[in-house]
Amino acid sequence: MKQVVLITGGTSGIGLALAEAFLNQGSDVAVCGRSEIALDRFSRAHPQALAIQADVTSGEARTTMLNAVAERFGRLDVLVNNAGAFIERNFANGSDAMRDIEQEVALNLIAPIQLTGEALNRWPTMAAIVFVTSGFALVSPTRAPTYGAAKAGLHGFAEGLRRQLAPRGTHVLELLPPTVDTPMNANLTGKKMPPSEVAAVTLKALALRRPMALPGATKQLPLLLRIAPNAIKRMVSRM
Template sequence: MKSPLWGARIGNDSMKQVVLITGGTMGIGQGLAEAFLAQGDEVAVCGRSAEALEAFTRAHPQALAIKADVTKSLDRAAMLEAVANRFGRLDVLVNNAGRFVERDFLRSDAAKDLEDEITLNLTAPIQLTAEVLERWPKPAALIFVTSGFALVSPTRAPTYGAVKAGLHGFAEGLRRQLAPNGTHVLELLPTTTDTPGTAHETRKKMTTTEVAAVTLKALARHRDMALPGPMKMLPTLLRIAPNATKRMVADI
């Protein structure tokens, strides 16, 4: 049976951050992985596709790629053990893995596979965060990739808005809880980004490189939120013109 790990072992430099990114083999996760690698950090990514993991390793042989489904407790445990064996610690966890699901509740099958959506987008990142903190109680940072839809639920995907709002609330409360330990909790609310999941979208998109740059800047400045592109205006617009903003954002 093929090993769940791809990539050769490299030496560990204690001055580097060790970063784990879920769903890090494509899209925003890959952009973040490449940004952390570019600044000299040690990076581990996980994903479910062996093909994507192998492609990532060919492009980034210095990184650790782990085959894992974050919705499965045994996979999460094995992933953290792989990080511990390779690097001895974890400094930054990026909860990025997720999926956008459109649901029309005027249809009879609206709640099909609802538990899977909630588990991947909400339950799994909370569970993984708890497991990381149990093993490494004082990480430097925890990053949660949510969405502008965490603040305004989309008409075409109300359950996606619900789970991202839940993750937003978790990050907000956790930030206060972990403040005495010095752990930075950062929430990334990406705008429409050029990824395989948005290939059908025709409106203007940011690149994953641009989103990653905004995220690392917010991390360095110890911000609560990373707000790429038009997202930087969303919290303000919701305060000064909440109804108009909600109408505009909800139907994107």
């Protein structure tokens, strides 16, 4: 039986790469996004998939989105909480550090928790739930401390949820990507991992039922934080 997969923020970057990877393995895929232009582009490229315009921070929009998935496919097997935003904030310099902070936290932390709960209420025995966090969930970046805080919160939620859902057989996977070649990182220099490689590592981790998918540079991060935490923190302090 085909898996039915819903990916938030699935029209670009890591979300798009995951959507294409799931489609290539024969899954039924739904994606959501806020940009009508991006959704139209996705639909033209992947007419077999379902593209839904939705802001995941809106409860009404999440309900409409899950209704659309249920109407089209009848169920949901895999939920991928990918939508997010990286916002730089400097609390030591300037008065704009708090601007739109509620929206940032809502998108990066609250919405994926709410959507997960709402999806589980409808489909209590989903096969898998994926949370896209970041290496910054383990060591917060200097230039974006609220992003690090939100991703750390999502990391903690995934960890506890994994234990809660284990008796049901639902696999909870956390994806911690490194710097990836996405629109969000367009202005960054240095090495960037292709989104397709991140997607391949993620699908392998799902197949092997691993708790974490650690592509590229994040593969050694948990170990390095145990054996050389100060060196990692010095490195991140420059980010």
